[in-house]
Amino acid sequence: MNGNTELKIFNTLTRRLEPFIPIEPGKVGIYLCGPTVYKPSHVGHMVGPVIFDSIKRYLKYLGFQVTFIVNITDIDDKLIKEAPLQNLTVASLAEKITQDYWENLKKLQVTQIDQFPKATHHIQQIIEMIQGLIDRGYAYPMNGDVYFDISKDSDYGKLCNRDPEQLEAGARIEVNAKKKNPGDFALWKSAKPGEPSWTSPWGEGRPGWHIECSAMSRTLLGDTIDIHGGGLDLQFPHHENELAQSESFTQKPFARYWMHNGLMKTGNKKMSKSEGNEIVVTELLKRHHPETLRFLLLNTHYRSPIEYSEDRLRELRRALDSYYRFFDRYQRICKESFYHLEGSQTKQDSIIQSSKNSLNRTLEKGTEKIDPTNPVESFLQEIQLCYQQFTACLNEDFNTGGAIGILFDLSSILNRFADQQGLETHPDKIEKPVMEAFKQGTLLFRELSQILGLFIEPVSSANTENTTLLDGLIQLALDLRQEARKNKNFAQADQIRKRLTELGVVLEDRAGGTDWRIN
């Protein structure tokens, strides 16, 4: 698999675009920081999972074998504080919020995560790591707590370009008397009475924030992971500290590529629990289809802030509708569902590469020999160009926004071809190569959209959700209108359509009859 050599990733560590080369050829380990499960997910929590879900889909497409881990931090001060407010134990609060998180991911078609390790299931590994850090002189116990000593880590601050001296100078945090340096951070925290705790060499207690990620990533992905991801807000202190612990412990590089996604914002403010302006995912999904949210998250490049607004979602839904209408059209023309098409799962098997179809036979002729006056040949050539542009976008630091732009181009090309060839207006006169080309173009659309995790399942339209009574009533109105049209009583026909439009029922007349949909 050589396709991978073209892939470039922006690495936070070096602040540069770098060619992607995994440690072990053909294999990729990804660790993405997941949520602390104390409050229901807000939209921002979905950004990383959706983006990395698409990233994994693309890496698989390129032929990599990918392991993708997202942790669940289920023990933390915030849980301890929140649980009693809800009359729950820490464990049951964690369970409840984790379920909420998982349900949301599922709705957003985030299906590529292999494991969700939980901090409380890795206490042993955490303790071992802390002990190792103490043994090596990087950490010190203090009255039941254990702290990481940043002064012992010569390159502390390298991820975020921070100077430990200045961290001290500018520390606004109240100085914890137990720490040697203000920048030191807790690896282990002693338990107060009544708090959940585990037995350790330093007494009853719980892991500090950061160490769970170091321990779990090492357990599941080894000392060095290929890609470590997370939100921009985790860069410091979370990732800086993770990196410091892990490298001090293993004496090996912790992650080859650090990828940080931009934060969700509304207006000019970032969205977060502390700002109090977060949109809870389950609430949002009552108003919008999950695919619209996924589409929103992929439309902006992952490193940029994502503009969130209700208007924006409605706007994007209108854009998605044009795709959905194309899928309906495909069904009318080819008598099969777009959603049943099996797009190639890897670049190797791509419809573009396969030698068993007319598309490829045409493309093999080479650009010069393609007859521009032959509509099928020029159509196939346009399709191929889309393919090249699409992969070029994703190769350039996973430019999903650019890739979606190409998907729009592709659907225009397909619609235009269907128009020009009269695929719907005179289906009897269509020659086989024309139909075959149309199908292959659509199959390519399927192949590419699957990489983004888009259009995996049909969007349940209002039509199918409604009762047979509603269907019947609308059909009745349509029959009456058809009758009027037949009699050239257009005034009455238009009156019926107008009344339906006012009710939100949009009609589309075509050769085979009248379709309707609810707006």
Added chain:
RNA sequence: GGCCGCGUCGCCAAGUGGUAAGGCCACGGUUUGCAAAACCGUUAUUCCCCGGUUCGAAUCCGGGCGCGGCCUCCA
């Protein structure tokens, strides 16, 4: 104060050295009995401002203005 990033059409948004993708909105046209949908076309000689480098810059460098993030919990 330190570190990081951003400023591209009315709105959203790609592009980051070779002469401005795409979406939404708007306006024309083809099609339609009329619509809807689809398609075609129009809409930034110009990318916050000022300098510089270059044959050539939205893209690189310097300065300015504006906005945001991190430095404390945060995806």
